[in-house]
Amino acid sequence: MALHEIQTPALLVDLDALDRNIDRMRQAIEESGVRLRAHAKTHKSADIARIQIERGAACGICCQKVSEAEAMVRAGISDVLVANEVRDPAKLARLARLARHARIIVCADDPAAVPDLSAAAVEAGTTLEVLVEIDCGAGRCGIAPGIPARDLAVAISEAPGLRFAGIQAYHGRAQHMPTADARRAAIASAEALTRDTVALVAAAGLSCDIVGGAGTGTYPLEAASGIWNELQCGSYVFMDADYRRVLGTTANAGFEHALFVLTSVISRAPGRAVGDAGLKSFSVDSGLPVVHQLDGVTCTGLSDEHCQLDDPQGQLAINQRLQLIPGHCDPTCNLYDWYVGIRGGRVETLWPVTARGKLY
Numbered sequence: 001m002a003l004h005e006i007q008t009p010a011l012l013v014d015l016d017a018l019d020r021n022i023d024r025m026r027q028a029i030e031e032s033g034v035r036l037r038a039h040a041k042t043h044k045s046a047d048i049a050r051i052q053i054e055r056g057a058a059c060g061i062c063c064q065k066v067s068e069a070e071a072m073v074r075a076g077i078s079d080v081l082v083a084n085e086v087r088d089p090a091k092l093a094r095l096a097r098l099a100r101h102a103r104i105i106v107c108a109d110d111p112a113a114v115p116d117l118s119a120a121a122v123e124a125g126t127t128l129e130v131l132v133e134i135d136c137g138a139g140r141c142g143i144a145p146g147i148p149a150r151d152l153a154v155a156i157s158e159a160p161g162l163r164f165a166g167i168q169a170y171h172g173r174a175q176h177m178p179t180a181d182a183r184r185a186a187i188a189s190a191e192a193l194t195r196d197t198v199a200l201v202a203a204a205g206l207s208c209d210i211v212g213g214a215g216t217g218t219y220p221l222e223a224a225s226g227i228w229n230e231l232q233c234g235s236y237v238f239m240d241a242d243y244r245r246v247l248g249t250t251a252n253a254g255f256e257h258a259l260f261v262l263t264s265v266i267s268r269a270p271g272r273a274v275g276d277a278g279l280k281s282f283s284v285d286s287g288l289p290v291v292h293q294l295d296g297v298t299c300t301g302l303s304d305e306h307c308q309l310d311d312p313q314g315q316l317a318i319n320q321r322l323q324l325i326p327g328h329c330d331p332t333c334n335l336y337d338w339y340v341g342i343r344g345g346r347v348e349t350l351w352p353v354t355a356r357g358k359l360y
Contacts, residue, residue, distance in 0.1 A: 009277035039234025046075030096124035121161025166210035175217030275307035283331035
């Protein structure tokens with residue numbers, strides 16, 4: 001099927017650009033001597049996760065929710081970090097049972113979580129690996145760095161059914177800070193806190209197999225630090241309009257736009273047009289989508305099923321297909337059942353969004 005025959009709205013992946021992004025990240029981690037545990041919350045696709053792993057560009061994946069991890073393990077992914085806290089007893093039981101089928105790692109930021117994690121693992125007859133998550137500046141989850149984190153690591157190491165695996169030090173807010181200087185300062189602060197914590201843990205006789213963190217916006221800084229050994233970038237496979245604003249338009253710091261929403265023009269008027277992809281087709285928490293490779297046409301607003309397009313030069317025609325770059329790729333992907341993989345302007349493959357709606 002040719003691009004102009006695809007029914008819209010549709011979620012497109014430019015397979016050539018995806019391949020180049022994966023190769024670019026593989027080259028970066030090889031040069032820096034660190035691992036990539038690719039964050040699958042971006043694409044929620046077992047097919048893309050397999051490509052990342054099989055091509056040597058990832059040692060495993062991150063997920064954010066137990067159900068997301070379950071979907072990935074069912075699809076054959078065998079090394080999964082739930083880069084989040086899990087506290088609900090039913091979810092803990094599911095997570096522990098999942099460890100019968102794959103390597104499962106989870107985060108903890110509270111000593112009170114250790115008995116529950118341990119009980120779930122013992123009941124399931126499995127071992128859960130646990131990272132101590134520290135708040136290294138994001139102000140989200142995470143125990144205080146330093147002595148509180150060390151004490152939590154010791155408690156995990158002493159609990160039946162658990163294995164202390166290292167430190168989770170992800171500075172999420174730094175990824176989208178608007179200047180390189182701001183990102184550099186944020187990661188420098190996070191590095192100092194992480195380094196001190198790792199040293200205290202080592203002094204307690206424990207080793208950190210994983211010191212994990214970093215995202216697409218800052219990963220060169222963590223990779224060069226000598227303290228992080230496992231990166232958790234996700235958005236690099238697709239990129240989005242917000243990352244283009246943050247990192248600049250020069251190939252998005254080495255990565256290309258590979259994810260688009262395909263829309264059709266359904267109405268025209270002088271100086272404007274309307275597409276058939278609206279709020280149900282995009283996440284707009286990071287801004288409106290950007291029209292790809294068509295200068296002079298801009299998206300000015302969305303309603304449920306409509307995309308308002310400014311077209312002062314009258315370039316658009318009824319049924320013309322436009323590729324729009326989402327403002328935020330991760331939640332946009334969760335709106336679709338399928339990726340339409342295109343190469344050379346034609347459909348090559350369809351991939352299910354494996355973990356779509358897996359929010360629990």
